[in-house]
Amino acid sequence: MIISISGGKGGTGKSTVSTNLAILLQEFTLVDLDVEAPNDHILLNVKLTDGIPVKLFKPKFNHEYCTGCGKCAEVCNDSAIILNREGRPILLEELCAGCTACKLVCPVEKAIEEDFKVVGYIYENETSYGFKLITGELLEGEERTYKVLLETKRKALKEGKNLIFDTAAGAGNSIFKALEGSDIVVAVTEPTPFGARDLEKILYTTSYLKLKTVIVINKSGIGDEEEIVDLSEKYGYPIVGRIPYSEGVIRSYFSKTPVVKTKLPEAEVFQEIKERILEEVKCS
Numbered sequence: 001m002i003i004s005i006s007g008g009k010g011g012t013g014k015s016t017v018s019t020n021l022a023i024l025l026q027e028f029t030l031v032d033l034d035v036e037a038p039n040d041h042i043l044l045n046v047k048l049t050d051g052i053p054v055k056l057f058k059p060k061f062n063h064e065y066c067t068g069c070g071k072c073a074e075v076c077n078d079s080a081i082i083l084n085r086e087g088r089p090i091l092l093e094e095l096c097a098g099c100t101a102c103k104l105v106c107p108v109e110k111a112i113e114e115d116f117k118v119v120g121y122i123y124e125n126e127t128s129y130g131f132k133l134i135t136g137e138l139l140e141g142e143e144r145t146y147k148v149l150l151e152t153k154r155k156a157l158k159e160g161k162n163l164i165f166d167t168a169a170g171a172g173n174s175i176f177k178a179l180e181g182s183d184i185v186v187a188v189t190e191p192t193p194f195g196a197r198d199l200e201k202i203l204y205t206t207s208y209l210k211l212k213t214v215i216v217i218n219k220s221g222i223g224d225e226e227e228i229v230d231l232s233e234k235y236g237y238p239i240v241g242r243i244p245y246s247e248g249v250i251r252s253y254f255s256k257t258p259v260v261k262t263k264l265p266e267a268e269v270f271q272e273i274k275e276r277i278l279e280e281v282k283c284s
């Protein structure tokens with residue numbers, strides 16, 4: 001079973017929901033696909049170790065063999081190759097998407113050698129709560145989010161069948177890819193006009209992908225929930241839980257003690273959310 005936790009914008013509490021659900025569900029692997037800013041390991045007090053590099057192809061030009069025909073520069077859609085005064089190619093590394101087209105069109109053997117650059121890392125670590133955490137992390141300054149996300153997801157899918165994907169905020173292309181194949185999507189939102197606006201984007205995305213979806217309202221009590229209820233009715237996606245905005249939840253966040261490991265009344269709310277999610281999946 002794949003449960004994806006998503007949210008239209010950052011800071012809605014996706015990671016809080018993901019980590020607490022992972023503790024309650026136990027036989028699931030938690031996968032942090034928020035590769036630009038992974039933070040499940042912080043909430044779970046896990047040190048990321050033994051990262052596996054995510055590599056991207058880049059051409060290495062061998063000017064000894066290159067004839068200066070310019071075909072590599074012509075085919076590069078990302079304008080990552082320029083020709084110098086002598087007509088020899090030079091790579092603008094930060095623009096290279098690693099598509100290998102230049103190597104494929106080069107008519108001269110050995111003029112382009114294969115080289116790689118590391119754009120991120122995948123970590124696989126045990127948590128002290130009895131489940132595994134897989135984390136994708138994009139290197140600072142890198143833009144190849146998609147590559148790190150896909151490699152992390154691929155690794156997770158090879159590892160096990162019961163997965164919780166903590167996806168990035170937003171509703172862009174990489175979110176489409178992260179959500180693909182989910183049995184259920186949990187859209188986390190907050191009762192504010194911004195929260196409702198961003199929730200609609202994610203609900204539109206999941207309805208387009210025809211994915212079963214439920215809504216969790218975090219920070220319940222800080223604002224009017226009418227817009228969220230309207231969206232729930234409009235898309236036919238039920239609200240399966242309301243996590244109150246409370247001092248206890250905030251304290252647990254900063255002390256890195258997951259709510260479900262405290263005696264806070266909110267721990268029961270997460271338990272109910274878990275039950276509702278499992279019921280919804282069974283109904284599908």
Ligand code: SF4
Nearest residue numbers: 076096097099100102
């Ligand atoms: S690998 Fe693709 S993006 Fe990179 S230089 Fe070659 S053609 Fe351009």
Ligand code: SF4
Nearest residue numbers: 066067069070072106
């Ligand atoms: S396609 Fe090959 S031979 Fe032609 S300029 Fe590029 S590297 Fe040189």
